[in-house]
Amino acid sequence: xxxxxxxxxxxxxxxxxxxxxxxxxxxxxxxxxxxxxxxxxxxxxxxxxxxxxxxxxxxxxxxxxxxxxxxxxxxxxxxxxxxxxxxxxxxxxxxxxxxxxxxxxxxxxxxxxxxxxxxxxxxxxxxxxxxxxxxxxxxxxxxxxxxxxxxxxxxxxxxxxxxxxxxxxxxxxxxxxxxxxxxxxxxxxxxxxxxxxxxxxxxxxxxxxxxxxxxxxxxxxxxxxxxxxxxxxxxxxxxxxxxxxxxxxxxxxxxxx
Amino acid sequence: xxxxxxxxxxxxxxxxxxxxxxxxxxxxxxxxxxxxxxxxxxxxxxxxxxxxxxxxxxxxxxxxxxxxxxxxxxxxxxxxxxxxxxxxxxxxxxxxxxxxxxxxxxxxxxxxxxxxxxxxxxxxxxxxxxxxxxxxxxxxxxxxxxxxxxxxxxxxxxxxxxxxxxxxxxxxxxxxxxxxxxxxxxxxxxxxxxxxxxxxxxxxxxxxxxxxxxxxxxxxxxxxxxxxxxxxxxxxxxxxxxxxxxxxxxxxxxxxx
Numbered sequence: 001x002x003x004x005x006x007x008x009x010x011x012x013x014x015x016x017x018x019x020x021x022x023x024x025x026x027x028x029x030x031x032x033x034x035x036x037x038x039x040x041x042x043x044x045x046x047x048x049x050x051x052x053x054x055x056x057x058x059x060x061x062x063x064x065x066x067x068x069x070x071x072x073x074x075x076x077x078x079x080x081x082x083x084x085x086x087x088x089x090x091x092x093x094x095x096x097x098x099x100x101x102x103x104x105x106x107x108x109x110x111x112x113x114x115x116x117x118x119x120x121x122x123x124x125x126x127x128x129x130x131x132x133x134x135x136x137x138x139x140x141x142x143x144x145x146x147x148x149x150x151x152x153x154x155x156x157x158x159x160x161x162x163x164x165x166x167x168x169x170x171x172x173x174x175x176x177x178x179x180x181x182x183x184x185x186x187x188x189x190x191x192x193x194x195x196x197x198x199x200x201x202x203x204x205x206x207x208x209x210x211x212x213x214x215x216x217x218x219x220x221x222x223x224x225x226x227x228x229x230x231x232x233x234x235x236x237x238x239x240x241x242x243x244x245x246x247x248x249x250x251x252x253x254x255x256x257x
Numbered sequence: 258x259x260x261x262x263x264x265x266x267x268x269x270x271x272x273x274x275x276x277x278x279x280x281x282x283x284x285x286x287x288x289x290x291x292x293x294x295x296x297x298x299x300x301x302x303x304x305x306x307x308x309x310x311x312x313x314x315x316x317x318x319x320x321x322x323x324x325x326x327x328x329x330x331x332x333x334x335x336x337x338x339x340x341x342x343x344x345x346x347x348x349x350x351x352x353x354x355x356x357x358x359x360x361x362x363x364x365x366x367x368x369x370x371x372x373x374x375x376x377x378x379x380x381x382x383x384x385x386x387x388x389x390x391x392x393x394x395x396x397x398x399x400x401x402x403x404x405x406x407x408x409x410x411x412x413x414x415x416x417x418x419x420x421x422x423x424x425x426x427x428x429x430x431x432x433x434x435x436x437x438x439x440x441x442x443x444x445x446x447x448x449x450x451x452x453x454x455x456x457x458x459x460x461x462x463x464x465x466x467x468x469x470x471x472x473x474x475x476x477x478x479x480x481x482x483x484x485x486x487x488x489x490x491x492x493x494x495x496x497x498x499x500x501x502x503x504x505x506x507x508x509x510x511x512x513x514x
Contacts, residue, residue, distance in 0.1 A: 186457065186468070200443065203473055210474075211443070211500065216460055216467035243468065246507050254500070 020044040021073045023066070026080070027087065030117035036087040037118055038066050039080050040073040041127055050132035050156075050256045051078045051122045053148075055115060055141030057224070058101035060090045064226060065138070075249070078127045082118025084111065084144065101140045108168060112151040115144050119153060132156055132256045134178075136248065138223060139163055142182075149176045156255040157181065159248045161223050162188060165199035173202035180210040181251045183244040185218030189233040213247060215240035277301040278330045280323070283337070284344065287374035293344040294375055295323050296337050297330040298384055307413075307513045308335045308385035310376055310405075312398030314481070315358035317347045321483060322395070332506070335384045339375025341368065341401065358397045365425060369408040372401050376410060389413055389513045391435075393505065395480060396420055399439075406433045413512040414438065416505050418480050419445060422456035430459035437467040438508045440501040442475030446490040470504060472497035 020043040028035050038061060041049075052072050056065045061083045069079035084104060091097040104111040115135075123130050133155045137145040142163015149158045150167065152175035159181045167173070180203065184191060203210040215222065218240035221229045225236045277300040285292050295318060298306075309329050313322045318340045326336035341361060348354035361368040372392075380387050390412045394402040399420015406415045407424065409432035416438045424430070437460065441448060460467040472479065475497035478486045482493045 180473075187461065204444065208473060209496070211470060211472050211497075213468060213470040216437075216465060216469075239466070240468075243507075243511070247504070250500075250503050250507065 018044050019074055021070055023070065023073075026121060028117060028121050030114050033114075034087045035083040035114070035117060037061070037081050037083045037121060038069060039078070039121075039125070040066070040069040041078040042073050042076060045076060048127060048129040049076055049078060050134070050252070051080065051125065051128035051130075052252075053115075053119055053122050053133070053135040053145075054079055054081045055118070055135065055137030055144045055148075056081065056084065057139040057141055057221075057229075058091070058094075058097040060085045060097070060100070062090070064224060065141075068136075068138075071245075075252075077252075078122070078125055080118065080122040080125070082115055082121075084114045084118075084140075104140075105143065105164070108147055111144060111147055115148045116151065116153065119148065119155070134158065134252060134255060136161065137163060139221060146180065146182075149178050149180055151175065152177060154178075157251060159183065159251060161244060162191075162218075162220055164190070164195065166192070166195040167198070167202060170198060170202045173206035173208060176206060176208045179251070179255055180208055181247065182210070182212040183247060184212060184214050185220060185222045185237070185240065186214040186216045187218060188220045188222075190220045213244070215243060275301050276331055278327055280327065280330075283378060285374060285378050287371050290371075291344045292340040292371070292374060294318070294338050294340045294378060295326060296335070296378075296382070297323070297326040298335040299330050299333060302333060305384060305386040306333055306335060307389035307391070307509065308337065308379045308382065308387075309509075310372075310379050310390070310392040310402075311336055311338045312372060312375070312392065312394030312401045312405075313338065313341065314396040314398055314478075314486075315348070315351075315354040317342045317354070317357070319347070321481060322398075325393075325395075328502075332509075334509075335379070335382055337375065337379040337382070339372055339378075341371045341375075341397075361397075362400065362421070365404055368401060368404055372405045373408065373410065376405065376412070391415065391509060391512060394418065394420060396478060403437065403439075406435050406437055408432065409434060411435075414508060416440065416508060418501060419448075419475075419477055421447070421452065423449070423452040424455070424459060427455060427459045430463035430465060433463060433465045436508070436512055437465055438504065439467070439469040440504060441469060441471050442477060442479045442494070442497065443471040443473045444475060445477045445479075447477045470501070472500060 072079035135145040136159040142160035145158040150172040157179035221234035222237040222240040329336035392402040393416040399417035402415040407429040414436035478491040479494040
């Protein structure tokens with residue numbers, strides 16, 4: 001069994017050849033609500049290693065997020081998909097998904113409590129180095145990880161992929177301790193200019209360590225190949241997907257030093 | 258002597274240990290004007306390899322750009338610093354630098370001719386694979402490499418570091434064949450919002466393959482540690498410097514495949 005070596009120091013492919021990815025469904029609680037997350041790690045590695053929380057899109061925890069967790073495990077991280085909605089709450093269509101995402105976006109305190117419960121599970125995992133933790137999220141999850149940062153979470157960084165950036169409490173920007181990487185579609189019609197401006201002010205005013213990349217030609221959900229996500233304003237973009245994943249890996253290389 | 262291996266596949270440090278960086282001053286012409294560029298490559302490598310053109314800031318070709326060329330040579334590329342102003346034209350102070358940069362910004366045809374002359378030198382170098390060429394530039398040079406793209410240059414990509422994005426002929430965006438990466442300071446006071454908006458429209462309208470990253474906390478000249486560049490709107494930012502250099506390497510890994 002070999003020790004964890006950061007992926008950016010390992011030869012391309014070397015880890016994946018020997019990797020033995022283990023996945024587990026994990027039940028946990030926030031208050032009285034039962035949540036069902038998903039853990040993935042490489043059992044061929046020994047020792048503590050960085051942990052990455054993965055927060056789902058508006059459809060709840062699906063195969064998409066699980067696959068991302070497995071990709072992160074291939075890179076040597078312990079990945080845990082949080083469940084914000086609750087065990088068994090997995091919307092089947094966009095109307096229900098929109099209502100659920102809207103519920104949590106309108107109740108940021110509850111959203112923070114739910115994502116923090118997921119973070120706790122990850123932090124307490126015996127394989128995780130608690131000083132090296134990040135959170136990533138897609139769409140609704142991209143909003144959620146920034147909300148986690150705004151809660152003052154003591155983690156190394158968050159990466160938001162095509163997430164909404166609005167905040168009902170911009171003063172909470174002062175609580176942000178971690179680094180923030182935002183990855184956005186330059187043509188995302190769901191990204192309101194006024195939200196972007198407010199977000200930039202929030203980061204600037206609070207001297208947050210942040211950066212934002214806009215991918216040309218990319219609209220909403222640019223990392224999501226599932227055809228169910230395609231509509232007039234959302235579409236998979238392979239190039240932006242690959243570039244943003246690489247940027248995330250670079251970010252991890254920096255924050256997990 | 259070993260073959261060129263892209264830096265992103267080589268083990269960290271392996272190339273630099275064995276590197277034998279050779280540098281040469283190169284005289285060349287654009288029309289009747291004599292220009293003086295600077296070439297750098299690793300003589301410990303054999304075979305053709307990607308070439309990178311480096312375009313200078315408003316002070317003309319200085320030690321700063323030469324050092325960047327040497328860093329690129331360490332990565333295995335053939336790097337050539339273009340000289341836009343002409344042999345011996347090396348402003349000593351910012352008034353003269355501003356006048357010179359302004360002259361070329363006001364005469365984009367001449368600017369394109371000058372940068373293209375530098376590109377020709379690089380393309381004809383026997384070590385360069387002419388199908389794998391990129392151009393990078395800083396400040397004035399960042400403007401220049403985008404102008405090179407707008408000229409229809411048949412290269413793989415350009416990277417602009419804290420460069421102006423304005424164009425007197427936005428319709429030239431349709432000539433852009435290469436990929437465009439813009440790296441900007443989120444707080445750069447010299448980046449006019451209207452120029453940024455126009456640039457985005459130019460890229461969008463012409464379906465250019467482009468992306469832009471804004472580094473939080475970074476102002477103008479964020480890659481330039483020389484204290485002579487520091488003023489109320491310009492300052493070195495080590496983090497943004499390192500992140501943008503890494504993003505450039507990722508970009509090269511993609512376009513030089």
